[in-house]
Amino acid sequence: MSGFISIFLISLVFFIIYQIAKASELAGILRGEEKTKAQTNRLMAWLLVAFFVLGVYGIWLCHDYLMDKMLPVSASDHGVQYDSMLYITLIVTGIVFFLTQALLFWFAFRYQYSEGRKATFLSHNNKLEVIWTTIPAIAMALLVIVGLRNWGRMTSEAPKDAMVVEVVGKQFNWIIRYPGKDGVLGKKDFRMTNDADNVLGQDWNDKNNHDDVVLQNGELHLIKGKPVKLIIGSRDVIHDVGLAHFRMKMDAVPGIITTMWFTPTITTNEMKEITGNPDFVYEISCDQMCGKGHYAMRGTVIVHTEAEFNAWMRMQQPYYAGDKGNETTEPAQPEQKTDSVNAITMK
């Protein structure tokens, strides 16, 4: 009942607003339509100018407030090139933005209706058209060149000495696999997958699998200064490995393998100092809608120095249970449920 009453009240309010607006129009007509029209026209011209001025001030305020939060410190060598390209594009588009918006609002104000003036009959000017076709074309060409150079670098073959790590997405967490001592990731067959003791569907007949290390807590451990090549896959639906601090992103698609590589340049501990945030952690966000737990599909990246990494790696045990049975799998890792939303502590 209260719902109907509130809907009724809201409609009433809108109706009253309409009546007031209508009355104000009628009053305007009584005062003399032409005069009112001219007044409104002047008012609108001023309001547009005010809008522009306030808008520019708003942009400045917004920038002042959000600038520090905008682009996190880049933690990969790709990231540095990325940032400089972003700023170049920002400057180019920024100039065009302010120029065209200023012209738009200035023309609107400057050429507002006035009784005596006549609009200039001006239908075309081919020279102008050529000029403002060519200039954007050149600007775009430059941006394409910068972009494709960076794109080529980002998507190039990973260096031979790159560390290889597999990242597999599932609803709703990340599984990480290291190749172990032999440096080779063993073969997989998705039909062998089971959540109890073979989360990735590793083929145990392949000896290369026996020393592979599997982490089910979504922690990706990397070494500062050492290129890493991620072999990305998915068990169920499309996910996306999003690494904001490394300026990298790649879909995880079931049935195909995607890759990306980069070189971390700042360890997690160094980053804590740079950001002044003792809780700082690099995060892996899922950037492709993957179901109800999409927002909680969080992994972390821990960048070590080489010594730290080796020490950590020595602590890890191969996932392969061999004859020992299931119970020895990763004592440090909590058993993952199919639906891991609950596994991640949400506020």
Place this chain on the structure above:
Amino acid sequence: MSDVIIQGPNVAHTHSAHGEHHGHDHHEQHFITKWIFSQDHKIIAKQFLITGIIWAIIGALMSVFFRLQLGFPDETFPIMEKFLGEWAKGGKLSAEFYYALVTMHGTILVFFVLTAGLSGTFANLLIPLQVGARDMASPFMNMLSYWFFFLASIVMFISLFVQTGPASGGWTTYPPLSALKEASLGSGIGMDLWLISMALFVVSSLLGGLNYISTILNMRTQGMSMTRMPLTIWALLFTAVLGVLSFPVLLSGFVLLIFDRNFGTSFYLSEIFIAGKALPNIGGSAILYQHLFWFLGHPEVYIIMLPGMGMASEILSTHSRKPIFGYFAMIISLIGITVLAFLVWAHHMFVTGMSPFLGSIFVLLTLLIAVPSAVKVFNWLTTIWRGNIKFTVPMMFAIGFVSLFISGGLTGIFLGNSALDIHLHDTYFVVAHFHIVMGVSAFFGMFAGIYHWFPKMFGRFMNNTLGYIHFFLTFAGAYLIFWPMHYEGIAGMPRRYYDYTAWESFNQFESLNGFISIAAIIVFFAQLLFVVNFFVSIFRGRKCLVQNPWGSPSLEWTTPINPGHGNWPGEIPTVHRWPYDYKDDGHGNDFIPQTTPLKEGEEAH
């Protein structure tokens, strides 16, 4: 050509049905054939518009609900439970329904409002009126087009109420998420209904599009050569061409998805382990769907933008009392945009694992599309330069359209460049970009059109005071909502997240999200102001007493104030000049209608 029209179906034998709400029908026509199963293009336009408005309210209300969740993740809102029941128990939106709302918001706004509601309204209203035809090439097909849209609407509306909820895989509904019932609640019956509804929608859009194209090509009145058509018609022509060529591809994608969902095929599915078991499907490609989807999905953006561009051109020119600058450049840039629109779809897929080489080609083609867009902006600016501008409500919206088109278009340069997209992809930067350019900007084109042609539709004016308030609230609100989102996006904040509080990198934006939500809610109520203005003005608006209230040379203003079925009571007018002759006619008017013959010695444009 005109004789063809006079002999056309439904016109020669018609009992002239008059426009809406001006009750002086001389010939009796049954209520149902006149208002409901009407074949009059003007009535069909109003049907599209009103259905679109209803959908827009529903879609916008959805955004209010999920903005409440995003802005205030720790609060509860009992009012939501009233609307959503089980889905918002205790006033807290469930994650499943959050995703359903996001998905339906996108689907409704993109397809039902900004495609059907926009093209459906203005193509129907303006094409016959501005090219000088008595009706569409096939009024019957035109009627079917609306009713297929209506059916699609009904099915989509029903899907909101099924037990497992509506589709919830995002408006792009990528498989395998959308293909597997195990993957999400929304991939159950809700997804089937979504697909059926969209298939019906494609049918509607094809019936409409074919009609628009054939009407423009075949039914122009005498003297209305292609180069004398107003830019609205050019824009609507290319909109229809885009739709006719790309919607079938989308349909094929949907059909394959229906097969994968229900008949055990593996077009999109391969090597999947879900809900504790491995599926038998092998060899499909999830990326195939994305190609099929975006082959429509990208042209769709221009299907949404072009009508607004056309109407803004017309309105800027009319209310500046000055011809559109660079008429031919405008047409050529429309052609450029149309052709390129088909060649850039994969820029939505830079990070899907598509070959990087293919990616580079799409970078080149994508940034190329900035050139015709820039040409249009410069031409609009020069159109108002040295004009004599009357700031009517439609003019305000047209100016707002240009401003928003610039703002939203420029950020496209970031996203179209794959090296930058790699970080910005699927973040709030994308949300900001497309909402400004094809959301708000397209809406501004639509609003401008509604305020401008309202007198033609209903013989009355909308209230100006409310119109101005609506304009400023929406204009400022749009920037307040979407401008800060760019910053969130550059920080890498992913879109389609239900809650950011657990994320070290993104929870810093919590207060900003609250701010955005408040702005969004205010803008929502500002739109209700428009809705009230629209519906009340139909019945009680100030009457339009003159035939040509804006002083526009184009043909629609040569019809009676409330044109009947057939549009012109006598002969169809003959056209002698282009539609932008804003010059002294020698009788104190500052424009010369298209129907006035050239004076002796006067040069045609």
